[in-house]
Amino acid sequence: MDHSQVCIIPGASAFSEFRRQALAANVGARDVQGQYMHYVELVESLDSESHALLEKLLTHGNYVEAQEKEDEPSTVLYVLPRPGTISPWSSKATNIAHVCGLQKVVRRIERGVRITVYLENGQSLGRSSLDFLHDRMTETISENEPDLNLLFMHHQPGLLGTYDLYSGGRSPSEMLQDLNRKLGLALDASEIQYLVEAYSKDGPVPRKPTDVELFMFAQVNSEHCRHKIFNASWTIDGKPKTNTLFGMIRNTHKHTPEGTISAYSDNAAVLKGSNGSQWAPDDLNGQWKATKEPVEFLIKVETHNHPTAVSPFPGAATGSGGEIRDEGATGRGAKPKAGLAGFCVSDLLIPDHRQPWELDYGRPSHIASSLDIMLEAPIGSAAFNNEFGRPCTAGYFRTLLVEMRTGKDSTEIRGYHKPIMIAGGVGTVRPQHALKDPDIVKDGAFLIVMGGPAMLIGLGGGAASSVSSGEGSAELDFASVQRGNPEMQRRAQEVINACTALGSHNPILFIHDVGAGGLSNALPELAKDSGLGAEFELRDIDCADKSMSPLQIWCNEAQERYVLAVAQEGMNKFRAIAKRERCGISVVGRATRRQVLKLTDRDHPADGHGQQDPIDLPMEVLFGKPPKMTRDASSRKAELPGFDTSLSLYVPQASMNGLLQEAIDRVLQMPAVGSKSFLITIGDRTVGGLITRDQMVGPWQVPVADVSVTATSLTTGIKSGEAMAMGEKPTIALISPAASARMAVAESLMNLTAADLPDRLHQVKLSANWMSASTHPGEGAGIYEAVEALGMDLCPKLGVSIPVGKDSMSMKMKWTDSQTKEAKEVTSPLSVVISAFAPVLDIRKTWTPQLKRYNEVGETTLFFVDLGLAHRALGGSALTQSFKQTGDEAPDIRSVSLLKDFFDATQQLHEQGLVLAYHDRSDGGLFVTLAEMSFAGRCGIEIMINDICPTPNTPDVISTLFNEELGAVFQVRKSDENHFKACFATCGPPPGLIHKIGRVSTKSSSQNMAIYHGGKLIYRATRGELQQKWSNTSYWLQRLRDNPSCADSEYKAILDDAEPGLSYNLSFDPKENINTYKASLLNYVRPTARPRVAILRDQGTNGHAEMAFAFEAAGFTAIDVHMSDILDPKPHQSHLGIDHDLSSFVGLALCGGFSFGDCLGAGQGWAKSILFHPTTRQKFQTFFERKDTFALGVCNGCQVLSKLKELIPGADKWPSFERNESEQYEARVCMVKVSDPPAESGMAPSVFFHGMSGSSFPIAVAHGEGRASFTTDLPSPHTGDKTWDASLAHDFAYANLAPIRYVDNKSLQPTTAYPANPNGSPAGIAGVRSQDGRVLALMPHPERTILAGVGSYIPDHALKGEKDAWGDWGEYGPWLRLFQSARRWVG
Incomplete structure (x- = not known):
């Protein structure tokens, strides 16, 4: 490659301060520095204007000049994507460049990291150190500067492979067995014989097989795709079984x-x-x-x-x-x-x-x-x-x-x-x-691939997943790993959404996802399920790598793709929708009545003289099953030692208190038992505006919920x-x-x-x-036993x-130890x-496990319902595992009818509203059930175990507290005890299984957990110390993964008994209608009377539905506008007659999500597509300058507005929003305080906060780049980064430009403490406003909790009134007021 066709642009610092410190410690160096390097493959040489535009695009984050420490020994390393791969980042960055007008000069942008490791004298980097500096499965690392020829190499396209099974002096079976190993096909002996016969001179395909056909057959018929074991005939211990595993599963649906x-x-x-x-x-x-x-x-x-x-x-x-x-x-x-x-x-x-x-x-x-x-x-x-x-x-x-x-x-x-x-x-x-209706797919229907292009990734994943790991080669394992581009999948989903919104006019006749086996599985499946054959053209498949062979194009598992059938009359509509969403589609073939699967290659057409089509197979050969699998299995009963419930075998010389404490400490730190917070706060739990119960419970957001609940739809009063x-x-x-x-x-x-x-x-x-x-001894019989237990017995009896x-x-997993050469598995x-x-x-x-405190509900009782019928089996429990044991007696369902009765009783309890808190007994046993309820309620509990524990001796106490038999704990008001028992008396477990085991402490200051037997105190500990122990494993993992100081801060806060948690302190009545007109917002206002607000989105936006609902509920007409409508003002056929000109709108709402996958910085791609497009730039500037308009940007929309501040009057002092201090995506519910400028300031009040000033209440947070950053021109002496200046942030807030700020739960004052402030924003800044109050940009999500029942923590009084009526808030949550305020301002 001509290097003049490649441009290198240095970028931002790759590592934050704490990442540098961690890397330096891991590799044993004094310091580690990293800088992103952008490598741009050009179609033609850049002119000065294009070069300047490209530099602006690629300048994001904390820019850093390489600072060499010339007098210090160092090693420079370059990390790049593996040759022959295209990283997800590259796909997104290239896409942004093209949207910004560089499609004629930029072919591809790729990113690497230049790492400088500063070593002690005489020190060198070992091979193991390099693993800390790169991901060896997706990246390469080298001391040599990148070979750009290799990075952007364009190979000649690979050729079709054909195999003569009857040459070379070996049998066809031996030839295929060799190919089986070489290509990683995972075919068994019967499948090899099936193929030998299919390609024999007397078979249905009397010719040489192609590599595409063999690979496709392996994927289509892999265990991963065809579930051969679940459809096999079984013999167990010499006795033939009448049912297949799948047949027994189907039996449940039959019943x-x-x-x-x-x-x-x-x-x-x-x-x-x-x-x-x-x-x-x-x-x-x-x-x-x-x-x-x-x-x-x-x-x-x-x-x-x-x-x-x-x-x-x-x-x-x-x-x-x-x-x-x-x-x-x-x-x-x-x-x-x-x-x-x-x-x-x-x-x-x-x-x-x-x-x-x-x-x-x-x-x-x-x-x-x-x-x-x-x-x-x-x-x-x-x-x-x-x-x-x-x-x-x-x-x-x-x-x-x-x-x-x-x-x-x-x-x-x-x-x-x-x-x-x-x-x-x-x-x-x-x-x-x-x-699905296969009858509506007719001969001649278009067969389409929608989504991303084919790439040389994930080759053979279906077959690779079907063998025990370690049996194949490491390279084949690597080849079977895929890469994800969720922003592309969101685009494809938006196409599906637009099609299904058309109802009976939906152009999609049939749809399959592309998964294991790639197109080689999905397209034949689509044809087969439609009862048709199909003809495809290889070169019509969108391909990111032109060097790929026919096998690689047809069989790769590039993600984010779907295959569809669309009728000819629906193609124009479908194309228009896909174009609007910027989603790639390729018409790759047509359905045919002829039951043959044919794949042609116009670059290498079949000529009858040795050049074959890649595929030309009767459908029955591909899907006509080889002989049905048979499985012969034997039972194996291991001689397992019993578990010593005295624990003296495992902890000799310990006292009873010491033994119990040791058991508690170990069990609470078992990953299956302990806090899963490190897994939960990284994941968005509020997008869509429909989540009414997530994992986090109560004012203190403790991850102990038993169930997830969603609302049916965005419907008022649902x-x-x-x-x-x-x-x-x-x-x-x-x-x-x-x-x-x-x-x-x-x-x-x-x-x-x-x-x-x-x-x-x-x-x-x-x-x-x-x-x-x-295939492991005893496991075949074991799975048959398990499936039979559910399919033929339990599920039919339960009626599920x-x-x-x-x-x-x-x-x-099987391997050979590299040092000892020992075979391991x-x-x-x-x-x-x-x-x-x-x-x-x-x-x-x-119900949640959150115990209600005495000062909230008065005296309460804790009931334990024992569905284990007093059994206390400890086998397979967290306790036995924590002492390296298994045990020999397993808990089980002791009575199916009892479980059904329990279910019936709980429905009565729901109906009568008697239960204050509920938690089942599971991992960790009754002790953990009670402890987690205490954590969620931040309260003390007093437990009496006389009824359920025969003696206060160690073996009985241990087996009582830690067995994992079925059961549950309920909290009810003391005054409701008899009503509670009555619900169980009519249909539930008998009275002997319902035990009154304790109460929530009546001392509001006490947060101790105390356990008694017959008046004797057996155990006491504070909630704080127990919850810290329970959180310990999560804390260590969070500390290793994220900014350690953030993890430390959150962990320390667990001990604070005075922490009040989330609270609602409203200066307004959520039920009040503040709009000046009197008609009901939703029912009587004619659509023409409603002001129009543009619900603006770009590719990757995902929060537009709930944003539209919020504005509609507040009395606006919400209009769906995609950036492609503005950049390309010709209306697409899917929106005939719509006026997308911003001049027709009074409001503009930029929605949350991941526009362009947050590539080049959150919101950067979207913002720069506006700034670098002169006509579009002017449209937005004109809109912002109009005095009769308002604009709202939430999360990603906030980030976009911050990048557009040069177009927004009175926004020149706005910060940018950078990576969270934790360096982690933070999904939390945080307290924020709303403030409008005081009257004496002379500033106009915000359009959005009428009557809300002074309110502090929870809001959903979900972002990775939300830290407000006020840059100075002075570089930090240590990192060279431009850095925000906290004093600028305080000046900004003092100027009344930060109307919404994160506050701590106690003082309700702005805070930078984590996690109350989830991103480290100085002065607690969560949102910013323009000087005149017409434009608001905020990182949290008010639009996600518009429905009154939606939210992680909502007080009971707000939700429920008398006789199932709505509570104090009515049908909407308090954040609707923000949108109503805008409606009031419009008038």
């Missing part, structure tokens, strides 16, 4: 089909929902409107275990992304709504925080450690959800690595070296689109919704697979019942994810069905993860 619309036939199961509305822009004029209709909901839970083991961040990111696509591709197009995530790994081995139960057994060199997985994978999953715009509101986290006895002198290691990464959620679908909860008990499977499966179902139901559910269990539906090393699920049958236990879903009657009635 209970009610409430299920679609099962086993689509990307997700579709369930009957509630009445609500479809909230979407009108196709003709762009006006957001509500269409009343039933809102059906869909459920799906996926796994992405193998890619997460290899490369945790992209593996988990694409796991969540793939599951989101599954939801969007359900029926004829659907909408993801709320997500869940779960992780299982082996022991963490945190440096300086090793735990006594942990085992260090080593790992394969190309697989990530458990610690690295938990530091990176949750960020990957959360980042995808955040950027796409789906809240994640449920999940779990478990670790396990244990040595188990298998015989007299033999042991094995069980654990999660092959991790579990669970991604799932709930979505919605319109009734007319809920079912009370209905959906609930989801999880259950998993894999450690029990080491003792009893069947008990483990049953208890997973029971746990999910015990969690789910915290929501107000219909009175019959048949409306509860389960997703079952089955993970097993099915399993309409959806997933299996992963290769949960084993770690096998996971059978892991059944159950996710339960149900419709919700009243979202306001969800």
Whole structure:
């Protein structure tokens, strides 16, 4: 490559101060500095104007000049993306350059890091040190300056491969077996024989197979895609079984089909929902409107275990992304709504925080450690959800690595070296689109690939996931890892949303997501499901890398893609929608009546003389199954030692108090038990404006919720919704697979019942994810036993069905120790993860574990309902694991009828409103249940265990407090005790199982937990010390991952008993209608009388629906406007007749999200597309200068407005919004205070805060770059960065330009303390205003809690009035006032 065709532009500092310190410590250096370097591949040489524009684009963040310390020994390293790959950052940055007018000169922008490591004299960097400086799975590191020829190399396109199976002197089977190993196809012997016969001279395809055909066959027929084990015939212990595993799962739906619309036939199961509305822009004029209709909901839970083991961040990111696509591709197009995530790994081995139960057994060199997985994978999953715009509101986290006895002198290691990464959620679908209809796809229909381009990534993921990890090669493992670009997926989802909003005119006839196997699986599936064949042209597939071979183009697993069938008459509409959303589409083929799959290559057409088409196969060859798999398995009953409940075997010479304290300390720090805060606050839990119950509970936001609840739709007065909860008990499977499966179902139901559910269990539906090393001794029989226990027994008896699920049958890691040459393996236990879903009657009635204090509700009683029938089995518990044991007796469902009765009783309790707090007994036992309730309520509790513990001796106390049998604790008013018991008397457990075990302390100052037996004090500790212990593991992980000082600050605050938590201190009445006209806002004002506000979005925006709803509820006409409408003023066909000229609007709302994926800095791409486009720049400047307009920018919109301040009158002193001080995405609920300028200031009041000045109340926060930064021209002497000056921030606030500020919960005064101030903004600045008050930019999200029932913490009085009426707020939350104020100003 000619280097004149590459431009190098230095960029910002790559590492913050604390990152530099951490890196220096990790590599043993005195200092580490890093600078981003931008490498721009040009189409043609840059002129001075283009060069200046490019430099402006790439100058973002803290710019730093390279400061060489010439007299100090150093090593310079260059980190770049792996050759042959295109990073997600590159895709987004190149896209921004093209939108900003550089498409004719810029081909691609890539980014690297120049790292300077300052060493002690004589010191050198070891190989292990380099792993701290780059991600070896996605990047390279070298002391040599980048070879730009290699970085932007354009190879000749790869050629089609064909294989003569009848040459070379070997049999066709041997030839195919070699190809099987070479290509990583994971074919078994029967499949190889099937292919030999198919390509024989007497077979249906008497010719040489192509590499594309073989690879496609492997993907389409992989265990990952075809679930062969679940469809196999089984023989157990020599006895043939009549049912397949899948057949037994289907039996649950056969018994209970009610409430299920679609099962086993689509990307997700579709369930009957509630009445609500479809909230979407009108196709003709762009006006957001509500269409009343039933809102059906869909459920799906996926796994992405193998890619997460290899490369945790992209593996988990694409796991969540793939599951989101599954939801969007359900029926004829659907909408993801709320997500869940779960992780299982082996022991963490945190440096300086090793735990006594942990085992260090080593790992394969190309697989990530458990610690690295938990530091990176949750960020990957959360980042995808955040950027796409789906809240994640449920999940779990478990670790396990244990040595188990298998015989007299033999042991094995069980654990999660092959991790579990669970991604799932709930979505919605319109009734007319809920079912796929293959009959509407006709011969000649266009077959389309929508989304991102093909890239050489994720090749063979379906086959790679189907073998035990470590059996293949490291390079094949790398090749199977994908990369995520959620902003592209959001664009594709917006196309789906626009199509489904058309109702009966939806142009999408059929849709599939592109997942495992890439197009080689998705396009043939689309044709097969439509009952048709298909013809495709290879070169019509959008390809980012022109050097890719036919195999690579057809079989890669590049993400964010869907395949669709669209009728010819719908193509113009579909193209117009995709163009408006800037979403790539490629018409790659047509459906045919002829049942043949044909892929041509116009660059290399078949010529009859050796050049073949890449694919020319009868559909029946591809999908005609090889012989059905048969499985012969044997049971294995391990001789497990019992658990010593006296603990004296494990902690000799300790006193009873010492033993109990040791047990408590260990159990509270078990990852499955302790706080999951480090996993939760990184994930947006409020986007969409529909989350009524997330993981965080109460005024102190403690992560202990049992259930996630969403409202049905953005509909005024909505009370209905959906609930989801999880259950998993894999450690029990080491003792009893069947008990483990049953208890997973029971746990999910015990969690789910915290929501107000219909009175019959048949409306509860389960997703079952089955993970097993099915070829390991005993595991095949184990999974059969577990599936049989649920499918043929428990679920039919309960009346619940399993309409959806997933299996992963290769949960084993095998390797050879590089030093000892010892063969090692770690096998996971059978892991059944159950996710339960149900419709919700009243979202306001969800129970939480937050105990109500004596001064709030008077004297209360704690009841324990024991569904374990007084059993105290400790097998598989957190306690046994914490002492390196398993135990020999497993807890189980002791009575199915009792569990059903309990469910019936809880529905009565919901109806009568008797329960103040609820929490089930699960991981950690009754002790942890009670402790977590105390944490959530920040109160003391006094517990009497006489009724449930035979003696005060150690074995009885330990087994009572730490067994994990089924049960639950309820808090009720003392005056309601009899009413509570009466609910159970009519339909619930018998009185002997309901135990009065204590009360909340009547001393408001006490936050102690005290446990008594017969009047004797057994244990006492403060809430603070227990909660810190419980938070310890989360704290250490947060401290390693984020800014340690932030983690320290949050951890320390746990001890503050005087912390009051969140509170609502309102200077206004939320029910008051402040608008001057008298008609009802929503019902009687003619649309023409409503002022128009532009709900402005760009690619990657995800918060526009709730923004539109907020303005509509306040009396505006909300109009959907995309930046493409303004940059390209010709109206797209999807919006004929709409006036997108900003002059037609009185208001402009820039919505939250991740425009351009926050590439080049949050909001930068969107802002620069305005600033660098002269006509568009003038339109915005004219709008801002008009005196009759207002503008609101929230989160990403705030960041954009801050970059446009040169266009906004009176905004010249505004800060920019930079990376949070924690260097982490912060999703929290924080207190803010609103202030308007005092009258004597002479400043105009804000358009947005009429009557709100002085109010302090909670607001949703969700951002990664929200720290207000006031730059000076003086560089910091240490970093060279331009740095904000706190005094400028205080001057700014003093000038009344910061109308909304983060305050601490106690004094309600502005704060910089974390996490009350989630981003470190000086002076607590959360939002800024223009001098005249017409423009407001704020980082928090007022638009997300407009519905009264939506929010993480809402006082009961605000929600509920007499006889199910709405409470003190009415049907809307207090943040509606901000939008009503703007409506009042317009008049």
